[in-house]
Amino acid sequence: MNYETVIGLEVHAQLTTRTKIFCGCSTEFGRTPNSQTCPVCLGLPGALPVLNRKAVEFAIRTGLATNCRIAPRSIFARKNYFYPDLPKGYQISQYELPVCEHGWLDIDLGDGQSKRIGITRAHMEEDAGKLIHGETPETAGSSLVDLNRACTPLLEIVSEPDMRSADEAIAYLKKLHQIVVYLGVCDGNLEEGSFRCDANVSVRPFGQKEFGTRAELKNINSFRFIRQAIEYEVERQIDLIESGGKVIQETRLFDSGTGMTRSMRGKEEAHDYRYFPDPDLVPLVISPAWIEEVRATLPELPDAKRHRFVEELGLPAYDAEVLAADRNLADYFDACVTLAKDAKSCANWVMGEVLRKLKETDTEVVAAPVTPELLSGLLARIADNTISGKIAKTVFEQMWLSGETADQIIQAQGLKQVTDTGAIEGLVDQVIAAHPEQVAEYLSGKDKLIGFFVGKVMQASQGKANPGMVNQLLKKKLQG
Numbered sequence: 001m002n003y004e005t006v007i008g009l010e011v012h013a014q015l016t017t018r019t020k021i022f023c024g025c026s027t028e029f030g031r032t033p034n035s036q037t038c039p040v041c042l043g044l045p046g047a048l049p050v051l052n053r054k055a056v057e058f059a060i061r062t063g064l065a066t067n068c069r070i071a072p073r074s075i076f077a078r079k080n081y082f083y084p085d086l087p088k089g090y091q092i093s094q095y096e097l098p099v100c101e102h103g104w105l106d107i108d109l110g111d112g113q114s115k116r117i118g119i120t121r122a123h124m125e126e127d128a129g130k131l132i133h134g135e136t137p138e139t140a141g142s143s144l145v146d147l148n149r150a151c152t153p154l155l156e157i158v159s160e161p162d163m164r165s166a167d168e169a170i171a172y173l174k175k176l177h178q179i180v181v182y183l184g185v186c187d188g189n190l191e192e193g194s195f196r197c198d199a200n201v202s203v204r205p206f207g208q209k210e211f212g213t214r215a216e217l218k219n220i221n222s223f224r225f226i227r228q229a230i231e232y233e234v235e236r237q238i239d240l241i242e243s244g245g246k247v248i249q250e251t252r253l254f255d256s257g258t259g260m261t262r263s264m265r266g267k268e269e270a271h272d273y274r275y276f277p278d279p280d281l282v283p284l285v286i287s288p289a290w291i292e293e294v295r296a297t298l299p300e301l302p303d304a305k306r307h308r309f310v311e312e313l314g315l316p317a318y319d320a321e322v323l324a325a326d327r328n329l330a331d332y333f334d335a336c337v338t339l340a341k342d343a344k345s346c347a348n349w350v351m352g353e354v355l356r357k358l359k360e361t362d363t364e365v366v367a368a369p370v371t372p373e374l375l376s377g378l379l380a381r382i383a384d385n386t387i388s389g390k391i392a393k394t395v396f397e398q399m400w401l402s403g404e405t406a407d408q409i410i411q412a413q414g415l416k417q418v419t420d421t422g423a424i425e426g427l428v429d430q431v432i433a434a435h436p437e438q439v440a441e442y443l444s445g446k447d448k449l450i451g452f453f454v455g456k457v458m459q460a461s462q463g464k465a466n467p468g469m470v471n472q473l474l475k476k477k478l479q480g
């Protein structure tokens with residue numbers, strides 16, 4: 001039988017507010033355990049939570065960028081369960097009335113096809129603390145509790161079960177990831193857990209309307225592992241059904257060592273958590289004016305950027321995709337175009353030399369020693385034929401190391417391209433005179449040898465002759 005895969009995703013994006021969602025403690029990562037705590041995030045009796053305005057603003061930003069309706073009034077609820085990293089015995093979350101609902105994202109399926117993935121809701125909640133399991137001899141066999149992360153703001157973004165393959169799931173996640181990072185509301189670090197994904201996966205025979213029983217996959221911290229986990233899980237469920245078994249609703253952990261998922265616990269239902277409105281927090285009321293204020297500060301998003309790069313700057317779709325993928329890279333490219341005008345040559349240089357060098361030296365684009373100003377200075381010298389594209393690459397290397405301008409390097413090293421016809425003619429004559437055999441072959445119809453002659457002349461000029469002129473003069477002289 002043929003099966004169809006059904007996937008829905010829940011993403012927890014940690015919001016990059018300076019302080020926690022219900023208290024003033026710092027959210028800085030990696031500090032001494034329990035040094036960033038107070039009575040509120042420790043869950044001490046009588047301590048009252050106060051909502052962080054910035055976290056709400058970030059939720060609105062994300063909601064607007066994912067085409068959600070922002071609720072004029074939403075409610076915080078207590079999700080009750082016990083775990084040692086949750087001192088209050090409940091997590092403050094949103095249940096019945098979340099801050100964002102009914103959104104969508106369009107994902108690219110390649111070859112110009114796109115698909116709309118629904119976003120059911122996005123709600124704000126607090127994170128739990130962290131357990132550290134006996135890492136030193138003194139603590140072997142016991143677990144330690146670090147509450148620095150407790151009460152850190154999260155936005156949980158829940159998709160509709162609209163995805164039908166691991167490819168679609170990855171496309172959706174990458175798009176959402178790109179958006180929250182563009183918005184500056186989340187640092188997007190999967191390994192540190194600031195962008196976490198749980199996948200609800202089920203299969204059903206093709207043509208069947210009802211969904212199959214789903215498993216919730218957890219503990220997946222890279223895009224590659226998400227694909228592996230989904231693909232493994234789909235196989236497992238199909239094998240199970242084919243061999244007469246039944247998929248049960250459960251939570252499964254992905255093990256990146258084995259590439260397999262294993263059962264962790266039976267999946268609880270929402271009613272198990274005994275959600276009820278938190279009496280310590282008033283309803284969250286968001287005015288239309290506030291929404292408009294936030295909307296006005298939204299940056300140009302990846303889709304709009306890609307569209308502009310293609311429609312207004314005339315870039316190929318592939319270039320637009322690469323350049324718009326990262327907001328800082330796109331800003332760098334935009335700055336170059338503003339200065340150098342020629343968008344295609346800026347794109348070639350940014351995607352070629354600049355990206356290569358950033359990777360090679362493990363540098364962030366904002367810290368690139370060759371700034372857009374310096375790069376456009378180099379491009380200007382190629383455009384006005386002062387140097388060839390080839391020499392420009394060595395100049396670029398030196399600019400990267402020294403931070404000097406292209407003009408300074410060209411001047412100091414005498415790299416100015418030879419465009420004087422007389423000088424080039426002299427070299428062309430020398431090369432022709434030195435290779436009588438090749439000249440004869442060329443004249444007998446072996447046109448390809450022109451490359452050989454161009455190479456020899458360029459070599460003789462130490463790469464400084466203008467290649468176009470060399471080509472032209474050679475053809476003229478060889479015929480003559």
Ligand SMILES: [Zn+2]
Pocket residue numbers: 020023024025036037038039040041042151
């Ligand atoms: Zn606190």
